[in-house]
Amino acid sequence: MTFSLTILGSSSALPTSKRFPSAHVLNAHERLFLIDCGEGTQIQLRKYKLKLSHIDNIFISHVHGDHTLGLIGLISTLNLLGRKTKLSIFAHASLQPILNQNILFFINELNFPIEFIPLNSKKHEVILKTDSIIVESFPLKHRIQCNGFLFREPTKLPNIKKDAIEKYQLSLTEIVSIKNGSDLISKSGKVIPNSELTFVSSPPRSYAYCSDTRYFEKLANYTKDVDLLYHEATFDKSLEKMAKTTGHSTASQAAQIAKLSNAKKLIIGHYSSRYKDVTPLLNEARLIFPETYSAEDGHVFSV
Amino acid sequence: MTFSLTILGSSSALPTSKRFPSAHVLNAHERLFLIDCGEGTQIQLRKYKLKLSHIDNIFISHVHGDHTLGLIGLISTLNLLGRKTKLSIFAHASLQPILNQNILFFINELNFPIEFIPLNSKKHEVILKTDSIIVESFPLKHRIQCNGFLFREPTKLPNIKKDAIEKYQLSLTEIVSIKNGSDLISKSGKVIPNSELTFVSSPPRSYAYCSDTRYFEKLANYTKDVDLLYHEATFDKSLEKMAKTTGHSTASQAAQIAKLSNAKKLIIGHYSSRYKDVTPLLNEARLIFPETYSAEDGHVFSV
Numbered sequence: 001m002t003f004s005l006t007i008l009g010s011s012s013a014l015p016t017s018k019r020f021p022s023a024h025v026l027n028a029h030e031r032l033f034l035i036d037c038g039e040g041t042q043i044q045l046r047k048y049k050l051k052l053s054h055i056d057n058i059f060i061s062h063v064h065g066d067h068t069l070g071l072i073g074l075i076s077t078l079n080l081l082g083r084k085t086k087l088s089i090f091a092h093a094s095l096q097p098i099l100n101q102n103i104l105f106f107i108n109e110l111n112f113p114i115e116f117i118p119l120n121s122k123k124h125e126v127i128l129k130t131d132s133i134i135v136e137s138f139p140l141k142h143r144i145q146c147n148g149f150l151f152r153e154p155t156k157l158p159n160i161k162k163d164a165i166e167k168y169q170l171s172l173t174e175i176v177s178i179k180n181g182s183d184l185i186s187k188s189g190k191v192i193p194n195s196e197l198t199f200v201s202s203p204p205r206s207y208a209y210c211s212d213t214r215y216f217e218k219l220a221n222y223t224k225d226v227d228l229l230y231h232e233a234t235f236d237k238s239l240e241k242m243a244k245t246t247g248h249s250t251a252s253q254a255a256q257i258a259k260l261s262n263a264k265k266l267i268i269g270h271y272s273s274r275y276k277d278v279t280p281l282l283n284e285a286r287l288i289f290p291e292t293y294s295a296e297d298g299h300v301f302s303v
Numbered sequence: 304m305t306f307s308l309t310i311l312g313s314s315s316a317l318p319t320s321k322r323f324p325s326a327h328v329l330n331a332h333e334r335l336f337l338i339d340c341g342e343g344t345q346i347q348l349r350k351y352k353l354k355l356s357h358i359d360n361i362f363i364s365h366v367h368g369d370h371t372l373g374l375i376g377l378i379s380t381l382n383l384l385g386r387k388t389k390l391s392i393f394a395h396a397s398l399q400p401i402l403n404q405n406i407l408f409f410i411n412e413l414n415f416p417i418e419f420i421p422l423n424s425k426k427h428e429v430i431l432k433t434d435s436i437i438v439e440s441f442p443l444k445h446r447i448q449c450n451g452f453l454f455r456e457p458t459k460l461p462n463i464k465k466d467a468i469e470k471y472q473l474s475l476t477e478i479v480s481i482k483n484g485s486d487l488i489s490k491s492g493k494v495i496p497n498s499e500l501t502f503v504s505s506p507p508r509s510y511a512y513c514s515d516t517r518y519f520e521k522l523a524n525y526t527k528d529v530d531l532l533y534h535e536a537t538f539d540k541s542l543e544k545m546a547k548t549t550g551h552s553t554a555s556q557a558a559q560i561a562k563l564s565n566a567k568k569l570i571i572g573h574y575s576s577r578y579k580d581v582t583p584l585l586n587e588a589r590l591i592f593p594e595t596y597s598a599e600d601g602h603v604f605s606v
Contacts, residue, residue: 013383017350021376039376040343047320065409069376073324073342076368080316098408105401106368 001029001132003153003205004302005228007269008044009036010295012212012234012248013066014273020044020297021066022270024230025055026151026207029132034058035149035209041070042077048298052078057128059135060091061211062121062146068095072102075114083112090127090137092145093118121145124222129154138222140213142247148213148222153204164197205303208263211270214244215253220260227303229258230295233268236281251281255288269295304332304435306456306508307605308531311347312339313572313598315515315537315551316369323347323600324369325573327533328358329454329510332435337361338452338512344373345380351601355381360431362438363394363422364514365449371398375405378417386415393430393440395448396421424448427525432457441525443516445550451516451525456507467500508606511566514573517547518556523563530606532561533598536571539584554584558591572598 004027009020021038025045032054034041045052052074061067071089078087089099096116103110117127121139128135136150157179164170168186170178178184184192208223211232223229234248243250249257251268258266266289271278278294285292293301307330312323324341328348335357337344348355355377364370374392381390392402399419406413420430424442431438437457443449460482467473471489473481481487487495511526514535526532537551546553552560554571561569569592574581581597588595596604 014380015346015349017346017352020346039373040346043318043320043323043343046318049320063408065376065379069372069379069409070342073368073372076372077317098404101401101404105366106372 002027002302003029003207004300005207005230005267006048006050007267007295007297007299007301008041008048009038010269010271010297011038011066012232012270012272013064015039015066016273018297019271019273021069022061022211023070024209025050028151028153030054031056031130031132033133033135033151036061036067036211037070037074038066039069039073042074044297045074052081053083055087056085057088057135058090059137059147059149059209060089060095060119061140061148061209062142062144063092063095064144064212067212071099072106075103075110076107079107079110079112086113086115088115088117088128090117090119090135092121092147119147121147136222138219140210140219141216142212142214146212146247148208148210148219150206150208150223150226152206152226155204156201158198159201160198164192168192168197207303208261210257212248214247215249215256217257217260220257223257223261223263225262227264228267228301229261229263229265230267230269231257232270233281233285234270234272236275237284251285251292252288255285255292258285258289258292263289264291265301266292267295267301268292305330305605306332306510307603308510308533308570309351309353310570310572310598310600310602310604311344311351312341313574313600314341314369315535315573315575316367317576318342318369319576321600322574322576324372325364325514326373327512328353331454331456333357334359334433334435336436336438336454339364339370339514340373340377341369342372342376345377347600348377355384356386358390359388360391360393360438362440362450362452362512363392363398364443364451364512365445365447366395366398367447367515370515374402375409378406378413379410382410382413382415389416389418391418391420391431393420393422393438395424395450422450424450439525441522443513443522444519445515445517449515449550451511451513451522453509453511453526453529455509455529458507459504461501462504463501467495471495471500510606511564513560515551517550518552518559520560520563523560526560526564526566528565530567531570531604532564532566532568533570533572534560535573536584536588537573537575539578540587554588554595555591558588558595561588561592561595566592567594568604569595570598570604571595 011019
């Protein structure tokens, strides 16, 4: 089952010739979860051959233009492509009126429903739960209200050993019961313990998106043990003061959060346009958290 | 003096992996005139190394999203880059309120004035006149009110022959007077006719933008003798009926307008996303107007 992240945009407020503004897309079991939607997101989705029709949920961290201005173009294109099914948008409540005004003005007739789910930017909570994914939202600390997101697979039931199915000729009812933890009582009355019949499934995978935010340690509580952590690194450590004033982080601070989270891998991005080459930021982060990688438009990170 | 056009976007409503939505930029004497501003225009401007600070005037043909959705991102970026000077936007009056709402919502504090000039989409008129360029607006026939634009250099005064300046030791006053058509009366009282002192300047150059529009012959009156004509060709001739219904043109019809206009060169574009290869449209147009070229993102046409 796929669990992979594609970077669509890795710049901060000013896009560059190589970096589009913020947008990520998580492919979890062939459904696409779009996280932020900067200008040109629909163009990047096409460029990287990600099917627009596989997007049902969009998560907007905060309502700054570099994270939202691609929404209306994307919605317009989905409409032209004949979409009929619901699109859910999770965002701060203030986005809804301006989004509606733009839809009214720019889209002749919207042929699919948009469900707008206002985010609580003070609370850590589950905002979406399906068979394949659980999405949590948690507060970040930016100049305006801002949410981070954690995407994680539900805890998986153990798998049944193939040879056990054959040996004991297990029925479907028995299989479900064993997967849920029961022992087996064989036809001869013998108790076969659950541990002899099952093996542990691959652990649930997870991805967390933290942008935009200034450094705060509590963030690591929300992203504990995450497999893949994206944490913005707008500046290098020499600009720590500016980072704090503008509600952003340095590469070192991103790495610190990855370390405190016990993350397996860190991606940094949302780079200030002043960095033509981001190697110094990457090196700075790797001193603290060696498993750090750079967000580059089009790069795919599989978990 | 530069007079060249860069194609920033050549798709119709649905952008593709190779074509951004509509935007052209005309470099006339090192000032940039932006014509339409689809989503991602600011990214294309950077990609093709066109200086954002050299744009003072933006011309919007009509208020469909594929011609306008890049405006707010571009304005936001100009603001972040510290712009202080006026930006003029020529567009249908209906764009102003929604543009203002978006500016209010997405831009914290706008530090430069925006002058909004509403276009009359029923009239052929001069809308801008500077020392180096005259811009005319004229009506197109689309599903909503739509304007075409003609950019032309003012008629140039004749040049003074270098040897005449030396021979007759002409003063600045005499030069201005001769350039404006006077003969010279030499110190000995002899009349030197103007034609002996001057030579004709290079003829004024021109570019016309016609998108979106269905075919109508009168359009050629507005683009008479133009050097470079851009005329949309959303469809091939087999889809002429669809072109008419949707307010668009075929490649043959674009070529017909170029022929009727006595244009020197035609660029076709605004292609429907159904055409992965636009060679058939180009061939179709060339049968009627051989000097036809295809709009491709990043291509530069010098006049």
